[in-house]
Amino acid sequence: MRCCITFTVNDQTQTVETFPMKRLLDVLREDLQLTGTKEGCGEGECGACSVIMDGLLVNSCLVPILHASGSSVRTIEGIAPPGGLHPVQRAFAACGGAQCGICTPGMILAAIHLLERTPHPTRGQIREALSGNLCRCTGYQKIIDSVEQASSHLS
Amino acid sequence: MESRVVGQPVQRKEAMAKVCGAARYVDDLQPPGVIHGATIRSAIPRGKILDIVFEPGVPWNDFVVVTSADIPGRNIVSLIHDDQPCLASQIVNHPHEPILLIAHPDEDLLRRARKLVRVQYEPLPAVFDIDSSLKQETIVWGSDNVFKRYLMAKGDVDSVWTEAAFLVEGEYSTGAQEHVYIEPNGMLATANDREGVTVWGSLQCPYYVHNALMALFGFPAEKIRVIQQETGGAFGGKEEYPSIIAAHAALLAWKSGRPVKLVYDREEDMAATTKRHPSRTRHRTAVSREGRLLAMDIEFTLDGGAYSTLSSVVLSRGTIHAPGPYRCPNVRVRSAAVATNAPPHGAFRGFGAPQSLFALELHIDKIARAVGLAPDEFRRRNFLETGDSTATGQIITQPLDLAALQERALEAAGYRAKLLQFQSDNPRSQLKKGLGFATFMHGAGFTGSGERHLQSVVELQTTADGGVRIFCSMTEMGQGTNTILTQIAAETLGLPYEKVTICQPDTALVPNSGPTVASRTSMIVGMLIERAARELKEKLRSSAGPFRVRTQYREPPGVHWDDETYRGDAYGAYSWAAYVAEVTVDIATGEVQVDRFTAVQEVGRVLNPVLASGQIEGGIVQALGFALLEKIIWRDGSMVNNQMTNYIIPTAMDVPPIQVLFEEIPYEHGAMGAKGIGELPMDGPAPAIVNAIENALGISLDSIPVTPEVILDRLRDHVRELETSPV
Numbered sequence: 048m049r050c051c052i053t054f055t056v057n058d059q060t061q062t063v064e065t066f067p068m069k070r071l072l073d074v075l076r077e078d079l080q081l082t083g084t085k086e087g088c089g090e091g092e093c094g095a096c097s098v099i100m101d102g103l104l105v106n107s108c109l110v111p112i113l114h115a116s117g118s119s120v121r122t123i124e125g126i127a128p129p130g131g132l133h134p135v136q137r138a139f140a141a142c143g144g145a146q147c148g149i150c151t152p153g154m155i156l157a158a159i160h161l162l163e164r165t166p167h168p169t170r171g172q173i174r175e176a177l178s179g180n181l182c183r184c185t186g187y188q189k190i191i192d193s194v195e196q197a198s199s200h201l202s
Numbered sequence: 203m204e205s206r207v208v209g210q211p212v213q214r215k216e217a218m219a220k221v222c223g224a225a226r227y228v229d230d231l232q233p234p235g236v237i238h239g240a241t242i243r244s245a246i247p248r249g250k251i252l253d254i255v256f257e258p259g260v261p262w263n264d265f266v267v268v269t270s271a272d273i274p275g276r277n278i279v280s281l282i283h284d285d286q287p288c289l290a291s292q293i294v295n296h297p298h299e300p301i302l303l304i305a306h307p308d309e310d311l312l313r314r315a316r317k318l319v320r321v322q323y324e325p326l327p328a329v330f331d332i333d334s335s336l337k338q339e340t341i342v343w344g345s346d347n348v349f350k351r352y353l354m355a356k357g358d359v360d361s362v363w364t365e366a367a368f369l370v371e372g373e374y375s376t377g378a379q380e381h382v383y384i385e386p387n388g389m390l391a392t393a394n395d396r397e398g399v400t401v402w403g404s405l406q407c408p409y410y411v412h413n414a415l416m417a418l419f420g421f422p423a424e425k426i427r428v429i430q431q432e433t434g435g436a437f438g439g440k441e442e443y444p445s446i447i448a449a450h451a452a453l454l455a456w457k458s459g460r461p462v463k464l465v466y467d468r469e470e471d472m473a474a475t476t477k478r479h480p481s482r483t484r485h486r487t488a489v490s491r492e493g494r495l496l497a498m499d500i501e502f503t504l505d506g507g508a509y510s511t512l513s514s515v516v517l518s519r520g521t522i523h524a525p526g527p528y529r530c531p532n533v534r535v536r537s538a539a540v541a542t543n544a545p546p547h548g549a550f551r552g553f554g555a556p557q558s559l560f561a562l563e564l565h566i567d568k569i570a571r572a573v574g575l576a577p578d579e580f581r582r583r584n585f586l587e588t589g590d591s592t593a594t595g596q597i598i599t600q601p602l603d604l605a606a607l608q609e610r611a612l613e614a615a616g617y618r619a620k621l622l623q624f625q626s627d628n629p630r631s632q633l634k635k636g637l638g639f640a641t642f643m644h645g646a647g648f649t650g651s652g653e654r655h656l657q658s659v660v661e662l663q664t665t666a667d668g669g670v671r672i673f674c675s676m677t678e679m680g681q682g683t684n685t686i687l688t689q690i691a692a693e694t695l696g697l698p699y700e701k702v703t704i705c706q707p708d709t710a711l712v713p714n715s716g717p718t719v720a721s722r723t724s725m726i727v728g729m730l731i732e733r734a735a736r737e738l739k740e741k742l743r744s745s746a747g748p749f750r751v752r753t754q755y756r757e758p759p760g761v762h763w764d765d766e767t768y769r770g771d772a773y774g775a776y777s778w779a780a781y782v783a784e785v786t787v788d789i790a791t792g793e794v795q796v797d798r799f800t801a802v803q804e805v806g807r808v809l810n811p812v813l814a815s816g817q818i819e820g821g822i823v824q825a826l827g828f829a830l831l832e833k834i835i836w837r838d839g840s841m842v843n844n845q846m847t848n849y850i851i852p853t854a855m856d857v858p859p860i861q862v863l864f865e866e867i868p869y870e871h872g873a874m875g876a877k878g879i880g881e882l883p884m885d886g887p888a889p890a891i892v893n894a895i896e897n898a899l900g901i902s903l904d905s906i907p908v909t910p911e912v913i914l915d916r917l918r919d920h921v922r923e924l925e926t927s928p929v
């Protein structure tokens with residue numbers, strides 16, 4: 048049975064007609080063509096599908112769209128004004144924080160989520176905050192450098 | 203000459219697209235009318251297919267179904283030998299072997315349908331490990347279960363056993379390893395009579411896929427087109443297997459007349475696609491009283507899985523690397539890749555070398571203990587130097603000072619002072635600290651005559667805006683191809699980095715520059731780009747163009763290799779390294795934490811310091827997983843922990859601070875002085891870490907992964923030995 052779900056994505060109100068158990072990840076990617084959010088495992092382990100929902104970092108592969116009803120979701124496409132870059136994006140590009148790039152959108156959202164709460168984290172806090180996001184390319188060191196650099200650019 | 207672009211940390215070419223989520227991976231493509239494909243796979247390790255039943259429950263008439271009977275050309279996955287079918291027709295030889303394909307627009311319905319296809323089998327006996335394969339009681343491949351054997355010999359090992367002061371023996375093994383690129387495998391295909399076959403996908407080697415599709419469809423080259431999408435990690439795992447997925451997607455597209463997307467989910471990807479070859483290595487070594495190697499007798503065996511695929515080539519590299527960076531007058535390596543009824547094992551960063559070097563570097567520590575020398579001193583007495591000959595008889599002509607490399611690594615790691623400190627602290631603590639290291643090398647480019655056979659080509663073309671565009675088949679999968687090749691061209695042409703662009707690999711547009719494997723991109727293909735750029739620059743002196751120039755591989759002078767005797771110049775150049783690991787082991791839980799890691803390497807000239815250290819750090823962490831965490835649980839040839847929840851790779855919490863240091867000695871035949879880099883960091887960390895654990899606990903280990911259970915077991919054995927041994 049299909050139903051209508053209304054929620055906010057990157058500050059825009061969206062209404063989709065879909066199955067209530069369809070994953071938020073698929074609604075973003077298929078219904079809204081926001082393909083920046085990636086799928087690495089579909090079981091809540093890799094964090095490639097991370098988005099920020101009502102201020103919480105969630106794995107969008109584990110969220111049925113029904114639960115997103117009325118919520119406000121931020122994805123990689125909405126973290127910076129059009130044509131601009133978020134300081135975290137700039138830092139990832141400058142420090143080598145993205146290699147193959149598949150973990151990058153989720154990783155950047157996890158980093159933003161951390162920095163919004165803890166603007167000047169220690170490296171240990173960064174490691175902990177990113178431990179739900181797997182990266183197989185970088186060995187994490189340059190990702191941690193990126194978050195540190197972004198943090199130093201935040202006042 | 204001062205360089206403006208090469209050697210600088212210029213930003214990755216596709217960095218902006220990646221940090222904005224705009225890079226297009228195959229699953230991001232959604233062409234109109236696309237339908238989804240699924241693969242029905244063997245549920246048993248080996249047997250005859252008796253019947254295929256489509257049980258009721260879905261409207262089967264709405265499905266596209268493809269069996270081997272639908273293949274227009276040959277039912278093979280064309281690679282080296284033609285033993286692997288694209289779809290099994292009568293016999294299955296491993297679990298998860300593809301048997302038939304189905305497609306439908308509705309993914310949910312497709313998922314349900316998949317469970318309603320029942321294949322009936324008559325099981326046949328199967329083998330699951332190296333030992334039972336070698337026993338040859340059950341033959342599952344060819345006449346003897348052996349895909350390939352090599353004998354690599356120098357001097358006469360048998361002449362020295364009696365005169366040696368020390369004989370040291372050991373047996374070591376490594377487990378399979380899953381690549382866990384974060385983007386699972388996937389392909390999108392269209393196919394029809396008029397235009398032929400086009401596939402877009404996550405892949406390393408466009409021309410491997412091209413070649414496989416030509417054989418499968420019986421089409422001429424121009425009717426097959428392969429396009430690489432942004433690729434979310436590969437590590438060898440997208441070297442040969444994508445040919446199969448492309449073939450399947452293309453067959454479904456051919457039969458349905460619609461675009462077909464075939465994207466694996468994580469469970470299917472882990473269970474069905476390739477993994478690193480499990481290995482077993484036996485060493486017997488003769489050493490003189492002064493601690494010099496007299497003879498190394500090595501037996502190296504790989505489990506290749508059910509079909510030959512790339513096993514002979516993986517075996518070759520593992521064989522050549524087995525004696526390591528040491529001087530020894532008498533060496534014999536006898537190696538074999540054998541068949542088992544597991545999905546074929548395949549290419550994985552390091553390609554056989556991590557396996558044989560793991561064994562060697564543990565064994566070297568063991569020898570040092572037997573001889574009574576410190577592990578660094580024993581190595582120092584035996585390192586290859588400039589002018590020495592390797593086990594294949596290759597003379598080292600490049601400047602090489604491994605003792606200095608080792609010393610620099612030990613110093614940077616604070617090795618000697620810490621060793622003493624740990625020795626005095628450990629007895630008082632449940633947390634035991636230890637240090638270990640490994641010294642090793644990795645040959646860059648294809649082995650032996652491989653590059654000569656490939657005859658790789660690249661092209662450069664001037665563009666209307668005064669820039670230059672690179673055309674080659676080298677793929678970007680995160681390792682930095684786009685950036686490095688652009689840097690080389692820009693530097694040589696004297697153009698700004700931004701003025702040089704690189705064409706997305708598309709077999710309709712780019713020449714065959716060989717596969718993106720074997721740490722060959724910077725050194726070999728980069729050199730072709732450099733030569734092409736020089737030629738283009740010459741032309742541009744007299745006229746503004748437009749020009750398109752083309753260069754082809756030329757073997758450096760004086761390179762000789764004999765495939766029959768396995769003698770000669772195995773690689774154009776080796777990269778060299780010394781890695782040090784510092785660990786803490788909790789003897790109550792068996793938990794190992796790597797506290798610090800120091801990596802010193804000589805990879806020729808570093809073309810981009812951020813990318814280069816990124817390769818090293820990433821490789822080290824992947825190897826840390828190989829050493830400590832990544833354990834595949836097999837049941838009857840099938841991986842049963844095929845999920846990220848129970849196959850554990852390192853997280854940001856598991857990895858230590860890594861210090862990466864380069865020794866830069868330009869290599870004259872590599873692009874701008876570069877040698878290979880991508881695979882080297884996969885070779886050394888596992889033995890360094892395991893040597894460190896041995897150092898911390900005073901026990902000996904011989905296989906990886908070293909999980910907490912292994913440590914606790916060994917500690918119990920150790921206590922028992924101490925209790926029962928006469929005082």
Ligand code: FES
Pocket residue numbers: 085086087088089090091092093094095096097106107108109
């Ligand atoms: S895809 Fe959601 S956590 Fe991996």
Ligand code: FES
Pocket residue numbers: 144145146147148149150151181182183184185384434435680
């Ligand atoms: S950059 Fe490839 S997985 Fe993180």
